[in-house]
Amino acid sequence: MTLDVRVVVFSLREDALIALLVPISGGKWELPGSGVMPEESLEEAAGRAISPHIDRRQAHLEQLYTYGDPQRNPSSRQVSVVYFALVHMDAVRISVDIAKLWFRVDQLPPLVFDHPDIVRYALRRLRYKLEYSAAGFQLLPDEFTLSELQHTYEIILGETLDKRNFRRRILEAGIIVETPHLRSGEGRPARLYRYRADAMAEVKARRLFP
């Protein structure tokens, strides 16, 4: 009976949600994972599992579920404590990685065992989380525009949102605040916002999006 941790890491590339996978022999892929060392916590093990690819200080890990069905790995009984994380691409270590280890969640390669189920469940939880919290900013850099944040929500939820209602609700939730900065580009420059570090509390009072 072996125990390990696995991590479902989501990020955002252009117009799609992507997940980090690592190759194993036989053309198959798996979720990044690791055994648990005697002196470390499960969350630390999860951080270590992704640290070759991600700056772990920027990855908020959250425990998802523990999979331990005796049939999940036909060759050996394996229990996996699965975490999930949202990171923005600034936290991704540049190496062979980008475009080689990240896959759009709607175009995943063949995965081992029950890892497809795990990714599906993580995705469901991510959508659920977004509806009830302002967690979407974790996929963006420190400062971001409201249009970028709205775009993020639209990609993940798979539907378009009304701009005025989106702004009203996200601001009323009080989780992000204005910065003095603007971002210039094509068209009128946009106000930049950032996460309010003091209000770490989750907004579970009322769902933000339908």
Next chain:
Amino acid sequence: MTLDVRVVVFSLREDALIALLVPISGGKWELPGSGVMPEESLEEAAGRAISPHIDRRQAHLEQLYTYGDPQRNPSSRQVSVVYFALVHMDAVRISVDIAKLWFRVDQLPPLVFDHPDIVRYALRRLRYKLEYSAAGFQLLPDEFTLSELQHTYEIILGETLDKRNFRRRILEAGIIVETPHLRSGEGRPARLYRYRADAMAEVKARRLFP
């Protein structure tokens, strides 16, 4: 490194929420638990852990969280997959048990390790679950009156609820249905209701109680 499962079992006695504990040496208590056998799933192990005390077919187990901090058990590294369950007293095996192994959740005896945290977290999740679902009926027998169900909610949430609003919302949720039966007692007989076995789907659309 040992792996086990633990179960937080909640039930209802008179006017209080109670939890099942088992004694260990030294006057301390712990959550019922068990190792995991090679051919069984984690949930099966959890069912086996409580089967001396509970008719497991009547206990809906739900995975809560996996605790694995290296300091949680000072004498050996232990990872515990924790489940929680709601049962009604009809499912409790009559033996030495009742009144000896069940404790009001606000009057727990000394517990080992991080088990107090685990119970606290389970309680938080239970309250949260009740607000968003009609799970309260799991603490009642198959058939129950709306007053009994409301009473259950009031005990767990720790506040009184308006009778008309309670009925409206619980019935609109569509999770319980009328039976042809009535229960006589003091005062006007009350209609009995039961859980709608076909609609197992959780009501997460909108919170039922504030």
Next chain:
DNA sequence: AGAATAGTGTCTCTCAGACATTATTTG
């Protein structure tokens, strides 16, 4: 000046919350 994107306010309708009286049974 035109193109591009940012930013803003109002109305309506639904649902949550507050609230009191009538109905049916037992002793």
Next chain:
DNA sequence: CAAATAATGTCTGAGAGACACTATTCT
């Protein structure tokens, strides 16, 4: 018929959702 509990409907206010125009910059 008194006591006990069950059952029922309405009004109001807040918030969700739909909706279109103005503001600022760049080329």
